[in-house]
Amino acid sequence: MTRHFLRDDDLSPAEQAEILDLAAVLKRDRFSEKPLAGPQTVAVIFDKSSTRTRVSFAVGIADLGGSPLIISTANSQLSGKETATDTARVLERQVAAIVWRTYAQAGLEDMARGTTVPVVNALSDDFHPCQLLADLLTIREHRGELAGLTVTFLGDGASNMGQSYLLACATAGMHVRIAAPVDYSPDPTVVQDAQAIAAATGGSAATYIDPVEAVTGADIVVTDTWVSMGKEDEKAARVKTFGGYQVDQALMAHAKSDALFLHCLPADRGYEVAADVIDGPQSVVWDEAENRLHAQKALLVWLLRQQ
Secondary structure, three states: OOOOEOOHHHOOHHHHHHHHHHHHHHHHOOOOOOOOOOOOEEEEEEOOOOOHHHHHHHHHHHHOOOEEEEEEHHHOHHHOOOOHHHHHHHHOOOOOEEEEEOOOHHHHHHHHHOOOOOEEEEEOOOOOHHHHHHHHHHHHHHHOOOOOOEEEEEOOOOOHHHHHHHHHHHHOOOEEEEEOOHHHOOOHHHHHHHHHHHHHHOOEEEEEOOHHHHHOOOOEEEEOOOOOOOOHHHHHHHHHHHHHHOEOHHHHOOOOOOOEEEEOOOOOEOOOEOHHHHOOOOEOHHHHHHHHHHHHHHHHHHHHHOO
């Protein structure tokens, strides 16, 4: 059965750990795995603009011996003339895997149903699971064992990052807290899924409104842009709503003294994070950005092994 990676809980705790272990190996020995030698091609489809996703997948696929085929939805039949399922059936005859950075999670699910090659969610409106693999790899590098650590995400809890943090960190046995205004809480079904996973892994998943309460005693503090792609017309309202959730030195002081700061980038300094935090000694955002490469390579290797 073909394995896909559409949301963070598509991996069991053991599978997530296996991929993170492999990512660490590939970071030390970058060219040790060549599953795409030939070269085989991986289709990398973009509905949204990108820097880190585009570069990390293109470089990673080449590192694995393959050839990245970068496709813009605007210049393909996916722009409205063809269903995701039909596109997938065409692509599977020619490529080894499909990576898609898109809007609706439902489109990824349709594509996965229509193909026998792995489909990877490179970002959707609901989840950003590849970013979370990179984030967990980064935390492991700096803190060792993930299980038992407390991570707090602040800002738009209903965003793809907020919801992926719930699922991925629960899978890793971490205590994950999402601090968000009440109207920006995560999808209740995602919270329930995370809590069910955490019950088996020894972690926990909880939502907060008060940012200070959520950050107190945290090992890791995370935020993301308040204005995601497609939400630009809401900027003024969002800045007003999220103002109390800015990660500045005063808020970081409530976390553990050695707490790490993460942000998936791009960042708006002075909005969701103060410059002296993201550019300060507790920030590991540049390691985090690099680790997209290693984590995604490990994911592709793992998925191709399941074929």
